[in-house]
Amino acid sequence: MSSDSQRASVETHIQRLTDVLGAAISSRAVETVQLATSGLVGRLAAETVTAPIPLPGFDNSQMDGFAVRIHDITPDDAGRATLPLVGAVAAGSDHAELPPGAAMAVMTGAPIPEGADLVIPVEKTTAGSFDHMELPEEPEAAPEAPHHRKHRFFGYKAPLLLSTELYQTEPAESPLEAGTSVEFLGLTPADLEPGRFIRRAGSDIAVGDTLLEPGMVLTPARLGVLAACGFTEVPLLSRTKALVLSTGDEVRTPGSDLRPGQLYDANSSLIAATLETFGCVAETARVGTDDPSWFMENLEALVALHHPHVIVTAGGISKGAYEVVRQALGGRGVEFGSVAQQPGGPQGWGLIHVESPGREDPPVAVIALPGNPVSCAVSLETLVRPALASMGPVCPPQRRVSVKLTEQLSSPAGLRQFRRVRFTGEDEVETVGGPSSHLLGHLAQADALLEILEEDTDLPSGTVREAILLTERRAHG
Numbered sequence: 001m002s003s004d005s006q007r008a009s010v011e012t013h014i015q016r017l018t019d020v021l022g023a024a025i026s027s028r029a030v031e032t033v034q035l036a037t038s039g040l041v042g043r044l045a046a047e048t049v050t051a052p053i054p055l056p057g058f059d060n061s062q063m064d065g066f067a068v069r070i071h072d073i074t075p076d077d078a079g080r081a082t083l084p085l086v087g088a089v090a091a092g093s094d095h096a097e098l099p100p101g102a103a104m105a106v107m108t109g110a111p112i113p114e115g116a117d118l119v120i121p122v123e124k125t126t127a128g129s130f131d132h133m134e135l136p137e138e139p140e141a142a143p144e145a146p147h148h149r150k151h152r153f154f155g156y157k158a159p160l161l162l163s164t165e166l167y168q169t170e171p172a173e174s175p176l177e178a179g180t181s182v183e184f185l186g187l188t189p190a191d192l193e194p195g196r197f198i199r200r201a202g203s204d205i206a207v208g209d210t211l212l213e214p215g216m217v218l219t220p221a222r223l224g225v226l227a228a229c230g231f232t233e234v235p236l237l238s239r240t241k242a243l244v245l246s247t248g249d250e251v252r253t254p255g256s257d258l259r260p261g262q263l264y265d266a267n268s269s270l271i272a273a274t275l276e277t278f279g280c281v282a283e284t285a286r287v288g289t290d291d292p293s294w295f296m297e298n299l300e301a302l303v304a305l306h307h308p309h310v311i312v313t314a315g316g317i318s319k320g321a322y323e324v325v326r327q328a329l330g331g332r333g334v335e336f337g338s339v340a341q342q343p344g345g346p347q348g349w350g351l352i353h354v355e356s357p358g359r360e361d362p363p364v365a366v367i368a369l370p371g372n373p374v375s376c377a378v379s380l381e382t383l384v385r386p387a388l389a390s391m392g393p394v395c396p397p398q399r400r401v402s403v404k405l406t407e408q409l410s411s412p413a414g415l416r417q418f419r420r421v422r423f424t425g426e427d428e429v430e431t432v433g434g435p436s437s438h439l440l441g442h443l444a445q446a447d448a449l450l451e452i453l454e455e456d457t458d459l460p461s462g463t464v465r466e467a468i469l470l471t472e473r474r475a476h477g
């Protein structure tokens, strides 16, 4: 291992990754995505989107009740008032007109009949609920014209179905004349305020309002607003595309037979799954060779196939005789060095230019992680996540909490050590296994990574330190 003076701090390495990722990710394309596509939450808008229609699209009722004109209602001392009832408007109805001196039943979401300036909820009537009013079925001979369909005119005693047009042209035939009425009671001045229970057109969103701006994160509510405005698609920045390469002659794809000395590839799954939680799309590939030129040939073919923004490799970067990643990529724009953290000391970072026939591809960021699975996992959490999170809202930042140790711990000076811990109480933690970077099973049982700073060499039981949460679980049992 390199000497302390040659080790970069965690913060220095995060900045290196931020620089190389920034150079590669700035070239992300814009794609138009169907709004019905799954997994859009967390994606970034690529362009400004404005409202083509107002929301609400028309004045409509906030309550099941009666549309009236304020000046037609003069309550007595008990707040009683009676108006002739001339019909009912359901949600989905088209235009209706309220004759002067009358009330019209309106359901929640129904357009406010022209002339009405207030809705009184059905609870403020002697009936108390529409359950007690028999709404008529549409008679067999009901007019079929679309804008007649949902205007139901009825009365308490003798329900009738009339069209607005019929009322306008033949008022003598209307239920107004038939003596049907609605009796309000308990009305107070507050019930008679102009506009009460009317949801005005454009009161939520006006035509031209900005719904999305470049870089804005899609949330369920923002997707809902786009749909409410009638959009079927949305312009998005393409996600950061990662190509995960696992290396090593001894590493085999799960499902294959193992010969002595071989092991299954844990890193591809671990790294790809982690990058997905960072907002990336990840392809995985194995380059099972220790020959640097064959490695480069494979890498170029994979880049031409997937056009990634970032290549994340695992393994082949330390001091051994067959460090294929270091040998292939060192001197091609990728640097290798040590970071003062454990696990995850050896690291590689840089930008490579891979030429594809007929295409001018932007540089691809390379993040070369050490091969031990826990080293990969810790490096992703402590180095890669902060770099990606600093570049925009797609990658959630680390979740840090204060925890209290329930045991004594020691750590080497000059290294930031991350120990796997699990909660034993609200804030108390115990270690799961030791500090070695092959202990993947222990990592899988841990809830957090306890951070032991460079100068912290001896931590008595009861010491309070920060930890990075790995799971949702905070308290034990």
Ligand SMILES: Nc1nc2c(c(=O)[nH]1)N[C@H]1C(S)=C(S)[C@@H](COP(=O)(O)OP(=O)(O)OC[C@H]3O[C@@H](n4cnc5c(N)ncnc54)[C@H](O)[C@@H]3O)O[C@H]1N2
Pocket: 001, 002, 246, 247, 248, 250, 251, 263, 264, 265, 266, 267, 268, 314, 315, 316, 317, 318, 319, 320, 323, 344, 345, 346, 369, 370, 371, 372, 373, 375, 437
């Ligand atoms: N002389 C030195 N040796 C080592 C040093 C050092 O400074 N000097 N550093 C050690 C540290 S710390 C780490 S971490 C590793 C990093 O080594 P590499 O990045 O070269 O990784 P590999 O040697 O290829 O593999 C390490 C280890 O991980 C296993 N591995 C690799 N790929 C996978 C995979 N896809 N799935 C599961 N396990 C994998 C591999 O079999 C090795 O056991 O170097 C130390 N040595």
Ligand code: MOO
Pocket: 341, 342, 343, 344, 345, 346, 370, 372, 375, 436, 437
């Ligand atoms: O730095 Mo290595 O990643 O400890 O095992």
